[in-house]
Amino acid sequence: MKLFKTILVGAALAVGLAGGANAADKLKVGFIYVGPTGDFGWSYEHDQGRLAIEEALGDKVETTYVESVPESADSERVMTQMALSGTNLIFATSFNYMDHVLNVAKKFPNVKFEHATGFKRSDNVSTYSARFYEGRTVIGHIAGNMTETNTIGYIASYPIPEVIRGINAAYIAAKKVNPDVKMKIVWVFSWFDPGKEADAATALIAQGADIIMQHTDSPAAMTIAEEKGIYAFGQASDMIQFGPNARLSSIIDNWGPYYVARAQAAIDDTWTSTDTWDGIKPGMVEIGAFSDKVPADLQASATAIKDALAAGTMHSFTGPLNKQDGSVWLKDGETADDGTLAGMNFYVEGIEGEVPQ
Amino acid sequence: MDFSALSPVALIVSLMVAATPILIAAIGELVVEKSGVLNLGVEGMMIIGAICGFIVAVETGSPWLGFLAAMAGGAAISFIFAVLTQYMLTNQVATGLALTMFGLGLAALMGHSYAGIKPPKFGTLDIPFISDIPVIGPLIFSHDYMIYISLMIVAGVWYFLTRTRGGLVLRAAGENHDAAHALGYKVIRIRIMAIMFGGAMAGLGGAYLSLVRVPQWTEGMTAGAGWIALALVVFASWKPWRIILGAYLFGGITVLQLNLQAAGANIPVAYLSMTPYLVTIIVLVIMSADKKRTSLNAPACLGRIFHASS
Amino acid sequence: MFKLERRPSPSNAMVVLTPVLAVVLTMIAGGILFAILGKNPFEAIRIIFWDPLFNEVVASYTRPQLLVKAAPLITIALGLSFGYRANIWNIGAEGQFIMGAIAGGAVGLAFYPTESVLIFPLMVLAGAIGGFLWAMIPAFLKIKFNANEILVSLMLVYVAINFLGAMVTGPLRSPVGMNFPVSRNFNEYPSAYNGELVANTGLHMGVLVTLAAVIVAYILLKHHIFGFQVRTAGQSPRAAKFSGVNPNITVAICLGISGGLAGMAGLFEVTGPAGKLSTNFPLGYGFTAIIVAFLGRLNPIGIMLAGLLMALTYIGGELAQFQLSVPAASIQVFQGMLLFFMLAVDILVNFRIRLAKKEVA
Structure with missing residues (x-):
């Protein structure tokens, strides 16, 4: 042998x-x-x-x-x-x-x-x-409800469709529960620069944001939020150790199930080339446990949204939705197709500022 | 666009925090360069300080001990540079670059099990009533202690360089090492002490990053701050007080652009980020063009190898 | 106490022996490092130094890859070495490398999708000019205002990095790249693509140019009046002046050559191995090349060997990472140690160590 x-x-x-x-x-x-x-x-x-x-x-x-x-x-x-x-x-x-x-x-x-x-x-x-944007819908819902200054700060990396999608999804969900909500966006043009991310968080807080979301890789913003006594959401990983009081919930990238399935397929010789875009349902996007700062009824409604997204009875981008310039994007009840989402390069109506070019 | 939300006081307070790591590292490098040595390894020394400070602060629970350890760590790694350049007569540019590479790697190895930990909180000045005075309170009386210390270090360096005999000797070594040697000064010993002071300061600046500004440990967290510190020394035309001005300006541009964005302004980030470097070049040109003034500031022996042949 | 004593003339034996000594010292120190990390030190050293060259599974691939990885380092270092010999310290090669890539890349993309054999040569030229002009800034400021070229060229690196960021999020952003901050892909545009010359080796035009540059530099330095001028300018500026060498022209030529070569290296890199302009394009080749120039003792052949040695530690380091699961950082430390030892042992070439009796120096 x-x-x-x-x-x-x-x-x-x-x-x-x-x-x-x-x-x-x-x-x-x-x-x-x-x-x-x-x-x-x-x-x-x-x-x-x-x-x-x-x-x-x-x-x-x-x-x-x-x-x-x-x-x-x-x-x-x-x-x-x-x-x-x-x-x-x-x-x-x-x-x-x-x-x-x-x-x-x-x-x-x-x-x-x-x-x-x-x-x-x-x-x-x-x-x-x-489909990280599904997670953004859930945390946008929480943020819209919990902000007292009606200002959500968003630390963004590069103006690519995935990031813009996340901003739109969070804003739509927040706006739905809080018509006065404003989103302040700071582009740091880096995926990973803890110093700059921390400064960006400080700048957003100084301008009235009391909840921070981020689409960058380091937990710097969470630490700052903890220090300043405001709220934030974990990004990519749970990040609770960086903000035991600040962290309301988190969007966790959970690649495990997919990786195990693909490795198993390779072992079984059933692997084929595929295109996977999974969201909450198969667990690729995981919503971290809600902190006890989130009121019980809000926890319930957020969970309901999560479940609806998972069940497919709800879509993060459901009309009526207009683009930032006021033109109609989705008619009432219409949902966005994957092609549009994959190349998204515009803000929805209500977000201030321009997508950097 | 809503600029009313831009509070000048908050802006200044956060730019001081953003500027302090490069301020401390730059004042150290200034002393090194004044002694005639160019150490391009600031980035490597800073990150070693960041992790040494972090480890000790976490293990002992005392940020103060952390800062001390950061200085020790930065000085220790700069000692490698000192031995190589002063005894082995290696090229300073190459050695400094190697030091950066080595430091970044070593810090990452040391910090492997320290990612994802929160360091103990570092105190801020809080004088009853005074710290609560509007504008003046937050602007002057309620920073963290290290901000005051950083300014005191600058004052100390200024005093040392311009008002003491030691400072005179150090500058002499940087101005003309052969003449200083002929006068009986120990050029190499002076330079080694300067290099280690520079290392200690870079380490302290790094620890400010990992213990106060961010505060956490992540690999590569200095993200180029060491290079900015190098630029800062030139910008300051080797004058201690101007380091403060330069650091707050450099830090200010970053903080301001983030704040302007948060206020909704659409600004060309990349072009704005270039400006500190362009301004530095302009300052350098203006200074250099006036030959009389250059000789007063820029150390003439900067980067040159010294070997006493006698 | 030990005392350094200058040799009457540099030791030829030491020129050959010291790099070997440095590698041996690095193996020992690195072995200790890997042992501390709980890895088999002998295996780690073997994987880093031996496998990329001789391992029967990977070496047929990694041997030509050594040339690919080393090519930009060597090209840049060659250019720098001229200046360093004349005491002109261009440490901004990274910026010139980037500007060359932007200039050459932009010229190519401007013609998209026209196909012509003239496009690539034009891009190479534009790359060289881009790097050349970027280096002319410190040259001009040095000549005109006596501004320190070390500092100006270093500052310009950061200007170049930010300029690259502005370009790939602006004018040069790919129209088919989903808004990602990247340029159009050169391998989808045959006339602008610096592809493999020999299948499966990765060898591209830039590698050939590097080899040619080594030979030209060797001849220039050894046998040409220009080499003499550069050396004189370095050793004794005053003597150079008397023998009719204009120091300003030396400054311009030295910075110009290094900028041009760096720019060209940038163009070959971006159109070939990197494939596109992006904010991830600068990897510090311009800085590593400075170390390579010194390790090679500013000698063209030495630089070639030093570049290959650096490439070996990169490629061997990658192998060690996935075969032994050592962290990337340990490879960085290892490389740092190698550089320290290389620089340190160099002293034996010009000095010998004598046991000195206690006496007043």
């Missing part, structure tokens, strides 16, 4: 660039992260997903990762090295890996690739993303 295995491995090695398939019985899963696993945000949660695979599939899998991989040729090289070393399934967990994933995938038709938040696929490249 041992000899047999050695021969097989040797054969696999000889295949070299063309192959990459591995004859060992373990599924080798590789991850590349854009930040350090210790960022307590985006990369941290992907790493939790990796650990979920290890936990669920035990000795059927072997996982590896490389952290802080720049979104450049470096990522292509790392993925190639992984593929050459016999990795069967590779998760590339940042948008700008996109073209590099496709390049490597072309060279290794037997290796399966999963690219987070991308939109380019091929026979061995799947894409997956989460």
Whole structure:
């Protein structure tokens, strides 16, 4: 048996660039992260997903990762090295890996690739993303109810559709319960810059925001909110340790179930290229436990929204909705299609300011 | 757009917080450069200070001990630079860059189990009644202690450089190391002490980031602050008092642009972020163009290797 | 106490021995580091230094990748070395690299979707000019106002980074990129794409240019009057003046060469390995190249070797990360140690260590 295995491995090695398939019985899963696993945000949660695979599939899998991989040729090289070393399934967990994933995938038709938040696929490249905006609807509902200054602060990274979607979803939900609500948005033009995120939170608080939302990766804003005695929501991970009093709830990226399912599919040989955009229902977007600062009736209504989103009886973007310039976007009862959402580059009516160009 | 929400007092208070890490690091680097040494490793020393301070503050529960540890950590790592450049005569630019790389990596390793922890809260000045006076209270009497300390450090450095014999000798070493050596001053010893002071200050600035401004530990949290500190020294034309002005200006631009955004103004962020660097270049040009004044400020031996051949 | 004594002439033996000594010292110190992290030190060192070159599974891929990774470092460092020899300290190569990529990339994208063989050469030219002009700013300010080029060129790096941000969120943003702050993809535009020359190696035009630059630089420095002028200007500015070398022209030429080369490297990088302009494009190559220039002792061949060694630690470091699960930070520390040792042992070339009796110096 041992000899047999050695021969097989040797054969696999000889295949070299063309192959990459591995004859060992373990599924080798590789991850590349854009930040350090210790960022307590985006990369941290992907790493939790990796650990979920290890936990669920035990000795059927072997996982590896490389952290802080720049979104450049470096990522292509790392993925190639992984593929050459016999990795069967590779998760590339940042948008700008996109073209590099496709390049490597072309060279290794037997290796399966999963690219987070991308939109380019091929026979061995799947894409997956989460409908974080569903979570924004829930926390927008809470924020709209709980703000006393009627001002919600929003720390945004880059003006890309995903971020703009989140701003719109939160605003629509807040506005529905609080017609006077205002949203102040600060763009920090970075995914991860704790100092700047902290300053942005301070600036928003100074201008009257009493609830902070963020679409950046560090928990800096949560710490500031805790210090200033206002509220905030955890982003990507729960972040309760940074704001035991400030945190009302959180939107948690829960990649675990998806990662386990895909790894299992690879083991069972049922893996095919797919495009997944999951929301609250399958648990990819998780709403963190409500803090006891959230009144019971609000907890109930927020839970109802969450359940309705999960059941599909409610959509975050349901008409009547106008665009910022007053033109009609969705008629009464109409819901947004995925195509529009995927390329969203406008604010809905009522949000002040312009999307930075 | 609603600018009425822009409170000048709140703006100034938050820009002081934003400026203090670079202020402290820059005043340290100023002393280093005055002694004739260019240490480009400020970023690396800052982040080492950030993690050393954080670890000790968390473990002991005392931010004060944390700040002390940050200074010790920054000084310790700067000692590598000191030995390499002063005894091994390595190029200062290359060594400084290597120090940054080393520091960023080492800090990340040290901090591996410290992500996701809240540091103990650092106190702010709170004098009954006085701190509550409108405008003057928040503006002058209710900052955290480190802001006052940072200003005292600047005053101390100014006094040392201009009013003491030690400062004179240090400047002599930076102005003309051969002449200073001929006069019997220990150029290398002076420079090593300056480098370690610079390291301690960079460390302190870093710890202000991890213990007060953000306050938490995350990898790479200095995010380029060390480089801004380097720019600041030039902007200040090697004058301690101007470091304060420069730091508050640099910090002010960041804070102001975030506040303007929050007020709804649509501003070109990228172009605005360039301005501190452009202003620094302009200041440098104006200063350098006047040869007489340059010689009073910019250390003539900056970055040059000294080896006593006697 | 030990005492340093200047050798009458640099030791040739030490020129060869010291890098080896530094690598050995790094292996020991790095081994201790990996042991502390609970990893097998021998395995870690083997993976970093040996596997990218000789491992039978990955080496056929990683060997050419070493050249790809090292190419921009070497190209930039070569340019810098001219200035450093003449005591002109351009430390803003990162900015020139970025501006070259923007200028060349913008020229290419302006022609989109016209296909022509002339476009790529034009882009290379524009890249070189972009870097050249960016370096001319510190040159001009130095010549005209005596402004310190170290500081001006460093400041301009941050201006360039912000300018890149403005470009990819503005004029150069891809119309098909879903509003992401990225430019159009060069590999979707054949005339502007700096693709692989040999399948599966990643080798691109920039690598060839790098090799050519090494040879040209070698000849220039050794056999050309310009090399002599640069060296004289560095060793003795006054002597240079007497022998008719205009220091201002030396400043302009040195900064110009390094800016042009950095700009060109930026163009090759953005149109090939990186594939597009984005805020993630600057990875600090311009700064790493400064270290490479010194590790290579400002000598073209030395720079080539130093660039390859740096590339080796990057690629080996990646292998070590996913094979041994060492954190990325430990690789950074490892590289820092290598640089420290490399810089430190250099002293043995020009000095020898003597046991000195206690005496008044």
